[in-house]
Amino acid sequence: MxxxxxxxxxxxxxxxxxxxxxxxxxxxxxxxxxxxxxxxxxxxxxxxxxxxxxxxxxxxxxxxxxxxxxxxxxxxxxxxxxxxxxxxxxxxxxxxxxxxxxxxxxxxxxxxxxxxxxxxxxxxxxxxxxxxxxxxxxxxxxxxxxxxxxxxxxxxxxxxxxxxxxxxxxxxxxxxxxxxxxxxxxxxxxxxxxxxxxxxxxxxxxxxxxxxxxxxxxxxxxxxxxxxxxxxxxxxxxxxxxxxxxxxxxxxxxxxxxxxxxxxxxxxxxxxxxxxxxxxxxxxxxxxxxxxxxxxxxxxxxxxxxxxxxxxxxxxxIDDFEIKEESILIVPAKKDKNLLKRSLRIADELRKGGKVVEVDLMNRKLNKALNYANTIGISKVIIIGERELEEGRVSLKDMKTGEQKSVKLEELESFV
RNA sequence: GCCGGGGUGGGGUAGUGGCUAUCCUGGGGGACUGUGGAUCCCCUGACCCGGGUUCGAUUCCCGGUCCCGGCCCCA
Incomplete structure (x- = not known):
């Protein structure tokens, strides 16, 4: 050491x-x-x-x-x-x-x-x-x-x-x-x-x-x-x-x-x-x-x-000050390679718009991923699910309020 | 260079001359296959280093080291 x-x-x-x-x-x-x-x-x-x-x-x-x-x-x-x-x-x-x-x-x-x-x-x-x-x-x-x-x-x-x-x-x-x-x-x-x-x-x-x-x-x-x-x-x-x-x-x-x-x-x-x-x-x-x-x-x-x-x-x-940082975690609703790939693409789009985005890299299950998001202070979680994705939608969860809504992919950026 | 106070898992702590060293938190995995930010289980991980006293030291003593702070000097 x-x-x-x-x-x-x-x-x-x-x-x-x-x-x-x-x-x-x-x-x-x-x-x-x-x-x-x-x-x-x-x-x-x-x-x-x-x-x-x-x-x-x-x-x-x-x-x-x-x-x-x-x-x-x-x-x-x-x-x-x-x-x-x-x-x-x-x-x-x-x-x-x-x-x-x-x-x-x-x-x-x-x-x-x-x-x-x-x-x-x-x-x-x-x-x-x-x-x-x-x-x-x-x-x-x-x-x-x-x-x-x-x-x-x-x-x-x-x-x-x-x-x-x-x-x-x-x-x-x-x-x-x-x-x-x-x-x-x-x-x-x-x-x-x-x-x-x-x-x-x-x-x-x-x-x-x-x-x-x-x-x-x-x-x-x-x-x-x-x-x-x-x-x-x-x-x-x-x-x-x-x-x-x-x-x-x-x-x-x-x-x-x-x-x-x-x-x-x-x-x-x-x-x-x-x-x-x-x-x-x-x-x-x-x-x-x-x-x-x-x-x-x-x-x-x-x-x-x-x-x-x-x-x-x-x-x-100087007096200590708070830093508020908006960040997004994208996590697939279940372990699935295709969902992960979609997650990466969505992350890419949002990053191009200047957002701070992470994708789950630990292969976590949804509940653990939410837990993680909570501990590190992620402000919003995007849940990518198969059924929703078929309708071109994902779930967006606000970690502060706990509110969750289903949004269209093309409108996602305006919500986060 | 000098002086004072400290050092127990990654972070925060309890405790003790002898028993598997306490608790919280964190980290990894699982129970649980789209949502229980919960709960439970498992795993991970510590007495700063060296010497002395002692049958036995994480505990007592000495030295070192590092941290916190003071002097000097500086930013």
């Missing part, structure tokens, strides 16, 4: 049905914005995958060597692959380039609520526009998607430029910047305080950082922050950029939060996270601007902004 690998899942037919329904709705929203679907390989070279992801993510990589002794890894997210694809083949397409994907990703982690070793991300990347309206489009799109599936959520939007502006004035090393961003993202403010003391940072820096973190709320706080950070020109610029972005965001119910630092190191400007209402696995979406990733991968500097949904977490955060 074999078991599925830890952290992976088998999906039952009903789950798949629901996943497909949600997937379809999200896709539809993406496509109404004219984003185009792409797909990249499940595995990439280890070098690519570890290029701009921190130590932590690298430890979470599923790695293997192929027969040519090349180091490979299963993708832990898709943005790196999209950038690679862009540089390989798409960089000369007209801008903006609007791409989306739906793909399984892999991280070697301990499973938990909404966290798996194989999970699905659905995301969008908008490449080539540096303008605030592009950031806004990404935010609007991500919210439109969740609205289309009636999910309750909370969106937090921040801007890394503000923090960077503060760092800039104190000329911090990249190492220290990163460390501070980590602590901020973790909301480990005690640790942050300690660290700032350890590196003997000036009082002014501490003050600026903690001031920043205290600001969380509606967009009015940006104005207050402008006042406080008036000596930090780059921070001011970032705040203005964020305001311009928010001018184009069509929703009001957003939270401005400068505590969002994002774990992936490649973000440069606006960043956002969306949380669902369910306990555990709350973050369902993350995104932001990553203007120097493409350059880092060897391309010429190109602005880009994007986001990814954690599809499995979205599934955990």
């Amino acid at each position: 074999f078991n599925k690998p830890k952290g992976t899942r088998d999906f039952l037919p009903m789950e798949m049905k629901k996943r497909r329904i949600i997937e379809k709705k999200l896709r539809k929203v993406f496509e109404t914005y004219n984003f185009k679907e792409i797909l990249t390989p499940t595995f990439e070279s280890f070098q690519l995958l570890s290029k701009k992801t921190g130590e932590d993510i690298r430890k979470q990589l599923f790695v293997f060597k192929d027969h040519g002794n090349r180091e490979m890894g299963l993708r832990p997210e898709v943005t790196s692959s999209v950038v690679r694809f862009y540089l390989n083949e798409l960089k000369n397409l007209p801008k903006p380039l609007k791409l989306y994907y739906f793909a399984n990703c892999f991280r070697y982690e301990n499973p938990q609520a909404g966290r798996y070793r194989e999970f699905w991300q659905m995301g969008c990347e908008l490449i080539g526009s540096e303008y605030p309206i592009a950031d806004a489009e990404i935010i609007n799109l991500s919210m439109d998607g969740l609205n289309a599936i009636d999910m309750d959520y909370e969106i937090n939007i921040g801007h890394l430029g503000v923090l960077k502006g503060i760092f800039k004035r104190f000329d911090l090393s990249e190492d220290r910047e990163l460390k501070i961003r980590r602590l901020i993202d973790k909301e480990d403010y005690g640790g942050l305080e300690d660290y700032l003391c350890d590196i003997e940072s000036p009082e002014e820096l501490k003050e600026a950082i903690f001031n920043l973190l205290n600001f969380k709320g509606d967009r009015d706080i940006i104005n207050e922050l402008k006042e406080i950070l008036k000596d930090y020109p780059l921070s001011l610029q970032a705040l203005e950029n964020l305001e311009e972005i928010l001018d184009f965001v069509k929703y009001e119910n957003i939270i401005v939060n400068f505590g969002i630092a994002r774990g992936l190191d490649y973000y440069t400007g606006m960043v956002f996270e969306i949380y669902g209402k369910k306990e555990g696995a709350r973050q369902v979406c993350g995104g932001g601007r990553y203007d120097n990733l493409i350059e880092l991968f060897g391309g010429k500097p190109t602005p880009a902004v994007g986001f990814a949904y954690g599809f499995d977490r979205i599934m955990l955060n």
Whole structure:
């Protein structure tokens, strides 16, 4: 006996049905914005995958060597692959380039609520526009998607430029910047305080950082922050950029939060996270601007902004819903090869009309067949009997009401 | 990587240091030859793995593993 690998899942037919329904709705929203679907390989070279992801993510990589002794890894997210694809083949397409994907990703982690070793991300990347309206489009799109599936959520939007502006004035090393961003993202403010003391940072820096973190709320706080950070020109610029972005965001119910630092190191400007209402696995979406990733991968500097949904977490955060499915079972009234053949022909006709039809494949007797139809939720049973067939008729039984009537073959389709 | 709680047929469960391991459900066949979505009968199928304690372990102890959840990190 074999078991599925830890952290992976088998999906039952009903789950798949629901996943497909949600997937379809999200896709539809993406496509109404004219984003185009792409797909990249499940595995990439280890070098690519570890290029701009921190130590932590690298430890979470599923790695293997192929027969040519090349180091490979299963993708832990898709943005790196999209950038690679862009540089390989798409960089000369007209801008903006609007791409989306739906793909399984892999991280070697301990499973938990909404966290798996194989999970699905659905995301969008908008490449080539540096303008605030592009950031806004990404935010609007991500919210439109969740609205289309009636999910309750909370969106937090921040801007890394503000923090960077503060760092800039104190000329911090990249190492220290990163460390501070980590602590901020973790909301480990005690640790942050300690660290700032350890590196003997000036009082002014501490003050600026903690001031920043205290600001969380509606967009009015940006104005207050402008006042406080008036000596930090780059921070001011970032705040203005964020305001311009928010001018184009069509929703009001957003939270401005400068505590969002994002774990992936490649973000440069606006960043956002969306949380669902369910306990555990709350973050369902993350995104932001990553203007120097493409350059880092060897391309010429190109602005880009994007986001990814954690599809499995979205599934955990929507209310369960019923799926009603009309299906038909055709069964001969008695075991007879000719009746079976007739059943197949009738099934064929109905399927051409788009109906979901099964024919009894178990050689069941009528009562057992009805029993079967009942247990698997067949909505209508067509009984093919010899005597009726001679008059060009079959019996149609409605499994919900129990009603049964004799209908002419040529009228059958209009009844089911 | 760390921490907590779990693991009995396919699904849901009962129970026990010793007897053929309980019940429901599901699956297959039959009684029943055009309708009993019923009923009855038969069959199918389980104590996570390894070690220890013991005359004897599914039960107690230890380790592992997997599941559920938490931390870290993230989606």
